Amino acid sequence: xxxxxxxxxxxxxxxxxxxxxxxxxxxxxxxxxxxxxxxxxxxxxxxxxxxxxxxxxxxxxxxxxxxxxxxxxxxxxxxxxxxxxxxxxxxxxxxxxxxxxxxxxxxxxxxxxxxxxxxxxxxxxxxxxxxxxxxxxxxxxxxxxxxxxxxxxxxxxxxxxxxxxxxxxxxxxxxxxxxxxxxxxxxxxxxxxxxxxxxxxxxxxxxxxxxxxxxxxxxxxxxxxxxxxxxxxxxxxxxxxxxxxxxxxxxxxxxxxxxxxxxxxxxxxxxxx
Numbered sequence: 001x002x003x004x005x006x007x008x009x010x011x012x013x014x015x016x017x018x019x020x021x022x023x024x025x026x027x028x029x030x031x032x033x034x035x036x037x038x039x040x041x042x043x044x045x046x047x048x049x050x051x052x053x054x055x056x057x058x059x060x061x062x063x064x065x066x067x068x069x070x071x072x073x074x075x076x077x078x079x080x081x082x083x084x085x086x087x088x089x090x091x092x093x094x095x096x097x098x099x100x101x102x103x104x105x106x107x108x109x110x111x112x113x114x115x116x117x118x119x120x121x122x123x124x125x126x127x128x129x130x131x132x133x134x135x136x137x138x139x140x141x142x143x144x145x146x147x148x149x150x151x152x153x154x155x156x157x158x159x160x161x162x163x164x165x166x167x168x169x170x171x172x173x174x175x176x177x178x179x180x181x182x183x184x185x186x187x188x189x190x191x192x193x194x195x196x197x198x199x200x201x202x203x204x205x206x207x208x209x210x211x212x213x214x215x216x217x218x219x220x221x222x223x224x225x226x227x228x229x230x231x232x233x234x235x236x237x238x239x240x241x242x243x244x245x246x247x248x249x250x251x252x253x254x255x256x257x258x259x260x261x262x263x264x265x266x267x268x269x270x271x272x273x
Contacts, residue, residue: 032143032264034134037079038207039147041122043071046203048098048115050195056105063192065099084128087121094118141211142261148204149249152236156197160186162242172246184241198236205229211261221260228253 047067054060072095081088098114101107127135134140153166164171188194208229212222232248257263 032134032140034130034137035140035143035147037129038126038141038144039151040071040076041126042144042148042203042207043151043200044068044095045119045122046199047071047196048095048118050199051098051102052108052111052115055102055108055111058103060192061099061102064196067196068095068099080125080129084125087125087128091118091121091125094121138211138215139261139263141207141214142257143263145204145207145211146254146257146263148200148207149253152197152200152204153245153249155193155200156236156245157242159188159190159194159197160239160242161189162186164242164246166242166246166249169246169250172250173243183235183238183244186239186241188239194239198233201229201233201236205233208257215261218260221256224256225253225260228256 047064051061051064051068054064072092077088077092080091094114094117098111098118101110101114104110130140150167156162157164157166205226208225212218212226215222228248231252232245235244235248258265
């Protein structure tokens with residue numbers, strides 16, 4: 001058996017019991033509106049919390065303004081308005097107020113208050129937008145984790161100007177699966193995106209910790225996933241090369257999470273959160 005086939009065979013063993021689409025070693029998560037909403041609320045909270053770290057830094061605020069605009073836009077307002085018209089007004093207003101105040105030097109306490117108020121609105125939106133049955137569903141909660149991780153990988157890839165799509169497992173190099181290869185250090189070309197990627201990965205880890213706490217019967221697999229998150233954050237902070245980060249997520253984290261929480265897999269790709 002040649003080296004490539006051996007690597008693919010090893011991946012099949014690691015991912016034993018999972019359903020994969022073409023290519024054989026790729027996993028593409030199906031979408032769910034409830035999981036997407038949970039992920040989006042976490043992403044907005046994450047971006048807002050970083051905004052509070054950059055009060056008076058207009059370049060950083062410009063970046064996070066664009067990032068927040070991706071997560072909360074006219075369509076999101078419309079979705080929220082279908083369930084609660086007041087929150088549909090309060091959330092975008094709170095986002096804009098946070099960004100506006102963050103541009104003013106000396107407004108740290110004001111921005112901190114803005115972020116707290118925004119976080120409260122976002123928390124309030126969850127039981128309004130997500131039906132109780134799905135809100136308490138561990139599969140939906142775990143799926144939301146993968147959506148936030150997707151954003152983290154996208155931001156990290158951009159931060160190092162990677163030619164590889166870190167969310168496309170088919171682009172992962174399979175010749176260092178044994179873990180014996182030396183990890184290369186990447187050059188950060190966009191500090192805001194780098195900072196953003198670590199914050200999102202950390203947020204995904206916290207989300208998973210909350211899921212794990214509700215599923216003590218999965219203690220063994222939860223421990224493996226937690227260890228994978230620890231390794232991922234270590235490598236992100238260490239500015240590891242793109243392939244190392246992909247290995248962390250696509251071989252060490254996603255397969256175990258998918259198997260433990262029965263995540264839906266499709267042939268259409270990982271849906272946007």
